[in-house]
Amino acid sequence: MLSAARKLRENGVLGLNERNADFIMRLNPRRFYPRVDDKALTKELALKAGMAVPDLYGIIEHQGQVREFADMVGELKSFVIKPARGSGGDGILVVTGRSERRRDSFRLSSGMLISKGELEHHISNIVGGQYSLSGNRDKALIEYCVHFDPTFAEVSYQGVPDIRVVVYRGYPAMAMVRLPTRASDGKANLHQGAVGAGVDMGTGITLQGVLDDEIVDEHPDTGVLVAGLQIPQWAFILETSAKGLEVTGLGYLGVDMVIDRDRGPLILEMNARPGLNIQIANGTGLTDRIARIDEIYDASALPEERAAISRREFKLER
Amino acid sequence: MKQRYVYVLATLLAVIGLSVFLYKWEVLGFPVSADQEKPVWTIESAVHFDSGPGSIKVQLHVPTLTPGFRMLNENSVSRGYGFSLNYGSGGREAQWAIRRADGRQTIYYRISVYEDDSVDVLDTTPPFPPLPVINEPLKTAADVLVSYVRDHSADTASFTTELLSRLNDPSPDPNVELLLSGVNSDAGFVDVARTMLAAARIPARTVRGFPLAGRQRNAPLVSWLEVHDGDQWLYFNPATGEQNLPERFLVWWRGNEPLVNVEGGSKVQVNFAVQENHLDAVAIAETQAAQRGTSAIDFSLYSLPIGTQAVYAVLLMIPIGALIMVIMRNMVGIDAFGTFMPVLIALAFRETKLFWGVILFTLLVTLGLTIRFMLDRLRLLLVPRLSAVLIVVVILMLFISLVSHRMGMETGLSVALFPMVIIAMTIERMSVVWEERGAADAMRAGLGSLFVAIAAYIFMGLAWLEHLIFTFPELLLVILALVILAGRYTGYRLTELRRFKELSAR
Numbered sequence A: 001m002l003s004a005a006r007k008l009r010e011n012g013v014l015g016l017n018e019r020n021a022d023f024i025m026r027l028n029p030r031r032f033y034p035r036v037d038d039k040a041l042t043k044e045l046a047l048k049a050g051m052a053v054p055d056l057y058g059i060i061e062h063q064g065q066v067r068e069f070a071d072m073v074g075e076l077k078s079f080v081i082k083p084a085r086g087s088g089g090d091g092i093l094v095v096t097g098r099s100e101r102r103r104d105s106f107r108l109s110s111g112m113l114i115s116k117g118e119l120e121h122h123i124s125n126i127v128g129g130q131y132s133l134s135g136n137r138d139k140a141l142i143e144y145c146v147h148f149d150p151t152f153a154e155v156s157y158q159g160v161p162d163i164r165v166v167v168y169r170g171y172p173a174m175a176m177v178r179l180p181t182r183a184s185d186g187k188a189n190l191h192q193g194a195v196g197a198g199v200d201m202g203t204g205i206t207l208q209g210v211l212d213d214e215i216v217d218e219h220p221d222t223g224v225l226v227a228g229l230q231i232p233q234w235a236f237i238l239e240t241s242a243k244g245l246e247v248t249g250l251g252y253l254g255v256d257m258v259i260d261r262d263r264g265p266l267i268l269e270m271n272a273r274p275g276l277n278i279q280i281a282n283g284t285g286l287t288d289r290i291a292r293i294d295e296i297y298d299a300s301a302l303p304e305e306r307a308a309i310s311r312r313e314f315k316l317e318r
Numbered sequence B: 001m002k003q004r005y006v007y008v009l010a011t012l013l014a015v016i017g018l019s020v021f022l023y024k025w026e027v028l029g030f031p032v033s034a035d036q037e038k039p040v041w042t043i044e045s046a047v048h049f050d051s052g053p054g055s056i057k058v059q060l061h062v063p064t065l066t067p068g069f070r071m072l073n074e075n076s077v078s079r080g081y082g083f084s085l086n087y088g089s090g091g092r093e094a095q096w097a098i099r100r101a102d103g104r105q106t107i108y109y110r111i112s113v114y115e116d117d118s119v120d121v122l123d124t125t126p127p128f129p130p131l132p133v134i135n136e137p138l139k140t141a142a143d144v145l146v147s148y149v150r151d152h153s154a155d156t157a158s159f160t161t162e163l164l165s166r167l168n169d170p171s172p173d174p175n176v177e178l179l180l181s182g183v184n185s186d187a188g189f190v191d192v193a194r195t196m197l198a199a200a201r202i203p204a205r206t207v208r209g210f211p212l213a214g215r216q217r218n219a220p221l222v223s224w225l226e227v228h229d230g231d232q233w234l235y236f237n238p239a240t241g242e243q244n245l246p247e248r249f250l251v252w253w254r255g256n257e258p259l260v261n262v263e264g265g266s267k268v269q270v271n272f273a274v275q276e277n278h279l280d281a282v283a284i285a286e287t288q289a290a291q292r293g294t295s296a297i298d299f300s301l302y303s304l305p306i307g308t309q310a311v312y313a314v315l316l317m318i319p320i321g322a323l324i325m326v327i328m329r330n331m332v333g334i335d336a337f338g339t340f341m342p343v344l345i346a347l348a349f350r351e352t353k354l355f356w357g358v359i360l361f362t363l364l365v366t367l368g369l370t371i372r373f374m375l376d377r378l379r380l381l382l383v384p385r386l387s388a389v390l391i392v393v394v395i396l397m398l399f400i401s402l403v404s405h406r407m408g409m410e411t412g413l414s415v416a417l418f419p420m421v422i423i424a425m426t427i428e429r430m431s432v433v434w435e436e437r438g439a440a441d442a443m444r445a446g447l448g449s450l451f452v453a454i455a456a457y458i459f460m461g462l463a464w465l466e467h468l469i470f471t472f473p474e475l476l477l478v479i480l481a482l483v484i485l486a487g488r489y490t491g492y493r494l495t496e497l498r499r500f501k502e503l504s505a506r
Helices: A002-010 A016-027 A030-037 A039-048 A063-073 A116-128 A150-155 A234-242 A244-248 A278-282 A287-296 A303-313 B002-027 B138-151 B156-167 B174-180 B186-199 B281-292 B306-315 B318-332 B341-352 B354-376 B382-406 B410-417 B420-437 B439-460 B463-471 B475-487 B494-499
Strands: A056-060 A079-083 A093-098 A105-108 A113-115 A140-143 A162-168 A171-179 A195-199 A206-211 A214-216 A252-260 A264-271 B037-051 B056-061 B069-077 B082-088 B091-098 B104-115 B204-211 B222-228 B233-236 B249-254 B260-263 B265-280
Touching (some): A016 A252, A030 A039, A030 A244, A030 A264, A039 A056, A039 A140, A039 A244, A039 A264, A056 A116, A063 A116, A063 A140, A079 A116, A105 A116, A113 A116, A150 A171, A162 A287, A171 A278, A171 A287, A171 A303, A195 A278, A206 A278, A234 A244, A234 A252, A234 A264, A234 A303, B037 B056, B037 B260, B056 B104, B056 B265, B138 B174, B138 B186, B156 B222, B174 B186, B186 B204, B222 B249, B260 B265, B306 B463, B318 B341, B318 B439, B318 B463, B318 B475, B318 B494, B341 B354, B341 B420, B341 B439, B354 B382, B354 B420, B354 B439, B382 B420, B420 B439
Antiparallel strands (some): A056 A140, A079 A140, A093 A105, A105 A113, A162 A252, A171 A195, A195 A206, A206 A214, B037 B104, B056 B091, B056 B260, B204 B222
């Protein structure tokens, strides 16, 4: 047991306790949390900073507004309903279409049909706070449903694959692609059963995958190799992530982005407590990279410069 | 920088806690383990009598001076009777009175004593007894016996021994035979001896009591002879003349008066039952300290009322549970619902005991979850739904209690001790996790909670730990120091070793 711990330490693996005590508590002031915990606010701040985000169709803030839901979506065929203060992708519903035959019936990304009443119930659950971090009242966001880029079409089972970049003091430190599976119900969250694939910071090419803490080479549903895919607009993605520091003020940050077929990389959300599985997906620990960033840290560097430095510093040797 | 403050603070807390602990332990002599028990005897005297038509007054002699024993407490159980303790000529007397009573009455007086060799008989020196008035022909016999014994003895002690050996002679001389004629009890025999001693102007008393040994349902009173030699009281075995007291002899009362006197009642009967308990040395030390008037216990939990003490005995174990929680969460890395939910469940387990606790908890959560899933179909808003779950939990508790009572299993009744709000929140959280992340995650966190609760229960139930914390509450500072240190533990969690096994392989 001790030797296992020593090996992890040697490999620079960051543990939950260390992440919480040394990084989150030190670098993420509590008062900035609403900026990432409230997705409506994140969206607003990101827009102000000139970052691309999915369009917002409407916000439902209290139970009385739930009825306005139908007006908000109008004739839209696809949209996403998500809690503003949700965590871990809980409570997100992706509507990809409508039933041809039954009016007021929506099709979820899983293919399941769901009635307008059920959607409204879900929204009122969100507003009631069922999915919020603290159990307090919440807002429901209704926004543009990303039509994801075909790059990951063969390594995703429904849902939207996204890219998670861990940004340390404004420098992108590590990244992974999160690929939905049948088990994750189309959600791109590793603890719900999505596959995570590490990314070479230098090139934006995917590495091995991780599923439930185990290394996998292929997507469990499609059987296609996860490694070796080139993420489009990689430099732009890293630059956008690096801006996360300026937008949120958080020194230890996870930035989640999706690549839209038409609109390119969009910021989905940001996270003040990014998970640690990214280390397994990349086959390497975060501690060494964090130490390196501390060495080269330059408070005056612009986000674009920081992203470039990260690409150079953390490029994999082949 | 902050790290150093943490260490300084933790060290400070630990040093304060430990030094107070050491002081109380080494200097004040508080016992560190509950095993340091002393036998405590509880003697219950039951006075039975048939009540007469009028008012009733019962007087019972109760222990006053008890060489070798110290009184822990005493009480009386007598429904409807007024109770008081008075000093009479033979020592303390318990007195009960009632205006009227019907039928056979039983009054209890209970006293708890423990051995304490330091208890001396600080008795008064009695005056020389007046010469007894003895009628002929006994007077001559007495005079002959006394003068014979006086000739064959040197002092009070040897006089008494010689007298008793004469009286106990299996082939007595005619004088002794005459004196003892009509004596048919121990007490009568001792009376004769006392009269002879009085004739020699030696103060003597009859002592009544019993040797304490184990559990006795009906302890017979033993009469003993007490003689004053001018300096102190000496005890003599009336049957042998040996100067001693039986081992663990509790003196109940002295003198010639009858044990009990019931006015307005008849068919009086007194029973003594003896029970041996073991009480930890603390309680005794506290009583001792209190009786000696030292201030060492002024800030001790033992100075609180018993009911409050019982509450604190439990409350003081909560920090232990919290420490277990910290270890399980941050060092082992077990998933559990709610921060302190397992600790509260562990508290409930204290009452239900582990086996039934686990069964009742599982039953409650399972049933609650089932009904919660049914409620889900109704699409209730959050707060009404939570309230509904809470009400269902209360109903389920009631149901389980009633069913188990019907089936004759009283353990089921203790389900009411589970913190229902916490259970309701657990059910709600579990059902949300179930829906969102699947049954496996919900089960894992549920079982994790149960596991932590069991671990907390085991540690919170350690008798020696409970004793230690209760006797030395300053140790809570040490626990606080440990928790603070754990708060800065940045090493891996045990479960992370497994989680990151792919990364430690290379």
